[in-house]
Amino acid sequence: MQERFILKVEDLTVSFDGFKAVDALSFYVEPNECRVIIGPNGAGKTTVLDLICGRTKATAGSVKFHDQELLTMREDQIVNAGVGRKFQTPSVYEDLTVFENLELSYPKGHSVFGALVFKRDTDVRARIKEIAETIFLADQLDEKAAFLSHGQKQWLEIGMLLIQDPELLMLDEPVAGMSVAERKKTAELLNRIIQDRSVIVIEHDMGFVADIATRVTVLHQGKTLSEGSMERVQNDPKVVEVYLGH
Amino acid sequence: MQSSAFLSRKEMIGFALLAALIFIVFPMMLDSFRLNLFGKYLTYAFVAVGLALCWGAGGILSLGQGVFFGLGGYCMAMFLKLEASTPENTSIQSTPGIPDFMDWNQLTELPVWWQPFYSLPLALFAVVAVPVVFAFIIGVAMFTRRVGGVYFAIITQAFAAILTILIIGQQGYTGGVNGITDLRTLLGWDIRTDEAKTTLYFVNGVLLFAVLFAAQYVRKSKLGRLLIAMRDQEDRVRFSGYNVANFKIFIFCLGAAFAGIGGAMFTLQVGFMSPTLVGIVPSIEMVIFCAVGGRLSILGAVYGALLVNWAKTTFSESFPELWLFGLGGLFIAVVMLFPNGLAGVWSEKIEPRLLALLGKAPADKSAPDGAPAE
Ligand SMILES: Nc1ncnc2c1ncn2[C@@H]1O[C@H](COP(=O)(O)OP(=O)(O)OP(=O)(O)O)[C@@H](O)[C@H]1O
Ligand SMILES: [Mg+2]
Numbered sequence: 339m340q341e342r343f344i345l346k347v348e349d350l351t352v353s354f355d356g357f358k359a360v361d362a363l364s365f366y367v368e369p370n371e372c373r374v375i376i377g378p379n380g381a382g383k384t385t386v387l388d389l390i391c392g393r394t395k396a397t398a399g400s401v402k403f404h405d406q407e408l409l410t411m412r413e414d415q416i417v418n419a420g421v422g423r424k425f426q427t428p429s430v431y432e433d434l435t436v437f438e439n440l441e442l443s444y445p446k447g448h449s450v451f452g453a454l455v456f457k458r459d460t461d462v463r464a465r466i467k468e469i470a471e472t473i474f475l476a477d478q479l480d481e482k483a484a485f486l487s488h489g490q491k492q493w494l495e496i497g498m499l500l501i502q503d504p505e506l507l508m509l510d511e512p513v514a515g516m517s518v519a520e521r522k523k524t525a526e527l528l529n530r531i532i533q534d535r536s537v538i539v540i541e542h543d544m545g546f547v548a549d550i551a552t553r554v555t556v557l558h559q560g561k562t563l564s565e566g567s568m569e570r571v572q573n574d575p576k577v578v579e580v581y582l583g584h
Numbered sequence: 585m586q587s588s589a590f591l592s593r594k595e596m597i598g599f600a601l602l603a604a605l606i607f608i609v610f611p612m613m614l615d616s617f618r619l620n621l622f623g624k625y626l627t628y629a630f631v632a633v634g635l636a637l638c639w640g641a642g643g644i645l646s647l648g649q650g651v652f653f654g655l656g657g658y659c660m661a662m663f664l665k666l667e668a669s670t671p672e673n674t675s676i677q678s679t680p681g682i683p684d685f686m687d688w689n690q691l692t693e694l695p696v697w698w699q700p701f702y703s704l705p706l707a708l709f710a711v712v713a714v715p716v717v718f719a720f721i722i723g724v725a726m727f728t729r730r731v732g733g734v735y736f737a738i739i740t741q742a743f744a745a746i747l748t749i750l751i752i753g754q755q756g757y758t759g760g761v762n763g764i765t766d767l768r769t770l771l772g773w774d775i776r777t778d779e780a781k782t783t784l785y786f787v788n789g790v791l792l793f794a795v796l797f798a799a800q801y802v803r804k805s806k807l808g809r810l811l812i813a814m815r816d817q818e819d820r821v822r823f824s825g826y827n828v829a830n831f832k833i834f835i836f837c838l839g840a841a842f843a844g845i846g847g848a849m850f851t852l853q854v855g856f857m858s859p860t861l862v863g864i865v866p867s868i869e870m871v872i873f874c875a876v877g878g879r880l881s882i883l884g885a886v887y888g889a890l891l892v893n894w895a896k897t898t899f900s901e902s903f904p905e906l907w908l909f910g911l912g913g914l915f916i917a918v919v920m921l922f923p924n925g926l927a928g929v930w931s932e933k934i935e936p937r938l939l940a941l942l943g944k945a946p947a948d949k950s951a952p953d954g955a956p957a958e
Contacts (some may be wrong), residue, residue: 391823417825429820431813438809443824450834453807453826502825 341404344369344388344536345506350399352389359385361560362399367506369441372537374547376571377536377557378581379403383540384426386557391423392416403506418448422504426511426540428491432484436475436494439483440466443498472530473497475522489520493527502530507531508538513546525549556581588806591693594935598883599796606789616778623785623853626792627895628847632791632873633799634839639871640879641808642835643815644732648740649843649870651747652715654862656844657749659714660742661764661857662698663707664775668768680865684766689756698757702773711848712841719840732818741864748863763858767851775852788849790935792886795842800922801840810833837872872915878927 345367352360357384367373375383388394390401392413401408408416417423431439444465447456470476473493477488483494492512499507512528513521525546528539532550541547546569547554554571556563558581566572571577589601610622630648638644671680677687682694700706722743726736751758756896759765767775774780802808814821814828851857860866876901877888892914900907922928 393823400861412827412829414825417823423823425823426821429817431820433816435814436810440808442810445825447806448825448827448828450807451812452830454802454805495910498824522908554827570727584596 340401341369343367344371344404344531344537346400346402348400348402349385349391350389350401351397352385352394353397356449358560359503360389360396363557363560363562363567365555365562367538368375368552369536370534371552372532372550372555373538374539374541374551374568375557376541376547376554377580379564381557382560383557384510385560387423387510387538387540391421391508392415394397414448415503417504418445420505422499422502422507424495424499424509424512426514428488430486430491430494430498433482435480435482436486437466437479438499439494440469443500443501450573469501472500473527488569489516489524490517492520492524495582496524497528504535506536506538508539511542511545512539513541516538571579586758590800595800595883599793602796602883602886603793604620606792611782611785614641616782620781620853621897622890622894623781623788624850625890626788627846627850627853628794628850628873628893629792629869629886631839631843631870631891632877633795633882634842635871636837636838636877636882637799637802637811637873637887640881640885641803642811642832643818644832644873645737645835646740646836646839646867647737647871648742648744648840648865648867650862650867651740651742652719652840652843652855653847653850653866653870654751654859655715655718655847656711656849657847657851657857657861658758658764659701659707659710659844660837660848660851661703661767664767664770664834664851665692665759665764666698666702667770668766683759683764685759685762685764686756691756695757702868708848711844715840715847716837719837720833723836724829727829727832731942732832744862744864744867748859751859751862758772759858763856765856765858767855767941770852770925772792776855781853784849784853788853791845791849795845796882796886798838799842802835802856803882804921807831807834811871819940831907869911872918874913876918876925878925878930881927882925884925884930893928901951 343366347366348364350356350360350363363386374387377383383538385394385511389396390408392408392411396409399409403419403421406419408419408421411419431442434442441458444462447453466479469477470479473494473496474496475490477578478490483491486494496509496512509528513524516524529550539550551568553566554568555565556571556574556577563570563580564577606626614622614678619796631653635646635649638646647786669681669683674680674682674684674687677684679687679692684693686694700710714750728737731739752761754760769775775784803901810821810826810831814831847857847861850861873889873892874885875888876892877884892911896907896911899910918925924932
C-alpha cells in the first residue's frame with residue numbers, strides 16, 4: 339500500500355543561542371507533491387532544509403522520511419536514503435571538471451574501497467552524458483567548474499542532484515541570481531525534473547511558484563503562517579500583510 | 585570524454601626521469617658515502633609523498649608525520665637490535681642476550697612487547713601496521729568529531745611531542761635519547777659494509793617507486809578526485825553521499841604506512857633510530873620537503889626531499905647554526921613566491937619551453953592531468 343506521506347516534519351525546532359529560527363514547525367509532504375516554501379528573508383526557510391538534510395542539528399522535534407527518523411542520521415546516510423539537496427549559493431567542486439563533478443555524485447562507489455576501485459564504465463559515461471544534456475552542459479564536460487557562469491554552476495548542481503536520483507529533492511532558490519534567459523531555461527528544466535518525485539522548493543519568484551506548486555507553505559519567524567494551494571495562500575490576509583504586501 | 589589512463593604521457597616522462605636519476609645518475613656519479621646519504625634523503629621522500637596525498641590533495645595538514653616515520657624506523661631497529669644482541673655479543677653484560685641499553689637500565693629480562701621483534705616477518709609487518717594503527721586511532725578520534733584544519737595540525741604536533749618524550753623517558757625500553765644504535769646485521773647479512781649500503785639504496789629506490797605507483801593509483805582513482813573535492817568543499821561532499829571521515833582516515837593511514845616504510849629504510853641505511861627523527865622539528869621539516877616539491881605533486885615531493893636535505897647537509901656543514909633560519913626562509917619563500925613548489929616551476933616555466941624546443945605544441949593548461957583522449 340502506498341503510504342500517505344513521504345516526509346513528516348513534526349514539532350521541528352532549532353534554537354541558536356535562544357533564538358528560535360524554526361519554531362515547532364510541522365508539515366507533511368505527499369509522494370509526487372511539489373511543495374513550495376515562501377516567506378520573507380530570515381523566515382527560516384533555508385534552516386528548515388538544513389535540518390531535514392542533517393546540516394544543522396535540531397533542538398527538538400522529528401523528521402520522518404518513509405518512517406525513518408532523519409534527525410539521528412549523518413548527512414551522507416540521509417543522502418543515500420534518497421534525500422537530495424541543492425544549496426542557495428551554487429556549490430560545486432570548482433577544481434574538478436563538469437564530468438568529474440557529476441561522476442562524484444553518481445550513486446555508486448561511495449565507500450572508501452568502492453571509490454578506489456570505481457570504474458568509469460559505459461553505464462557511468464552514458465548516464466553522465468545524459469544528465470549533461472539535460473542541464474545544457476553537454477559541451478562543457480571537460481571544463482573546470484570554476485570557469486562556468488553563475489547560472490551554469492546552478493545547473494551543474496541540479497545535475498549533481500539528478501544523477502543521485504533522489505526520491506525527495508530539496509531546492510533552495512534555484513533561479514536566484516540568474517539572467518532572464520537562464521531563468522526561463524531553468525524553469526523549464528525544473529518542470530521536467532520534478533516529475534515523478536517529491537520536491538520541496540524555496541523560491542521568491544511568484545510566477546514560477548504558481549507554475550510548479552502543488553501546495554505552498556508560508557513561513558514567518560520559524561512558524562507556518564499559512565498553508566494550502568497557491569490561490570488560497572495568496573488571498574490569505576495574514577500572508578498579504580507580512581509577505582506579499584510589499 | 586576524459587582519459588582515465590594510469591599515467592598520462594607527461595607523467596610517464598616524469599616517472600622515467602626520476603627513475604633514471606635514482607637508479608642510474610646517482611649511483612654513477614656519487615661515491616658510496618654520498619650515495620648512502622642520498623639514500624637517507626630518499627627515505628624522507630616516502631613521508632613527503634604521503635603528505636602530497638594527505639595535505640596536497642586532501643587538505644589534511646599533519647605536523648606529526650615524524651611519529652609514523654619513527655614508529656616504522658623503531659620497529660625495524662628493534663628487530664636489528666635483537667639480532668645484534670646475541671648472548672655471545674653481549675656476554676660482558678650482567679644479563680647477556682638483551683639489548684645493551686636495557687642492561688644499563690637494570691632490566692633483567694626482555695619486555696614482552698619486544699618478543700615479536702625476534703621474527704623478521706613480524707617486524708616487517710609491524711613497520712607498516714604500527715604506524716597505521718596509530719594513525720587510525722588518531723584519525724577516528726579526530727575526523728569523526730570533525731576536527732580539522734589548524735586544530736588537527738596542532739594535535740598531530742602534540743602527538744609528535746608526546747611520543748618523543750615517551751621514548752626519551754622510557755630509556756630502558758627504548759634506548760632513550762640515544763635511540764637504538766649499534767645495529768649490525770640483517771639475518772646475518774652485515775648492513776654496515778659499502779656493498780650492503782649500495783644494495784639497500786637500490787632496495788629503497790624500488791620501494792619508493794612502489795609507493796609512488798600506489799600514490800599515483802590513488803590519485804587517479806575516484807578517491808583521488810574526492811580528496812580534492814573534500815579539500816575545497818568538505819560539506820558538499822557529505823551531500824553527495826560520502827562519509828567524509830572515512831576517507832580522511834584512509835588517506836591519513838596511507839600516509840602513515842608510507843612514512844613507516846621510509847622510517848624502516850632509514851634505520852637500515854643509516855644504522856640507527858633515535859627520537860630526534862620523531863619529534864616536532866623533523867615533522868615540520870617533512871612538511872617543508874613536501875611544500876618545496878609542490879604539495880600537489882607526488883614526484884615533486886621526492887625532489888623536495890632530495891633538494892632540501894642536500895641543501896641542509898651542504899649548509900649545515902659550513903653554518904650549522906644558520907640552517908634553521910635558512911629552512912624557515914626557504915619555506916616562506918616557497919609559500920609566497922612558488923606556491924606550487926618545484927613541480928609548479930617545472931610545469932609552468934620549464935616544461936612548456938622544453939616542449940617548445942622539442943617542436944611540440946605548448947602544454948594544454950586546462951588539462952594538466954587527464955588530457956582529453958577522445
Ligand atoms: N547557524 C546559525 N546560527 C545562528 N543563527 C542562524 C544560523 N542559521 C540561521 N540563522 C538565523 O536564522 C534565521 C533564519 O535564517 P534562514 O537562512 O533560514 O532564512 P531564510 O528564510 O532562508 O532567508 P533568505 O530568504 O534570506 O534566504 C536568520 O535570522 C538567521 O540569521
Ligand atoms: Mg535562505
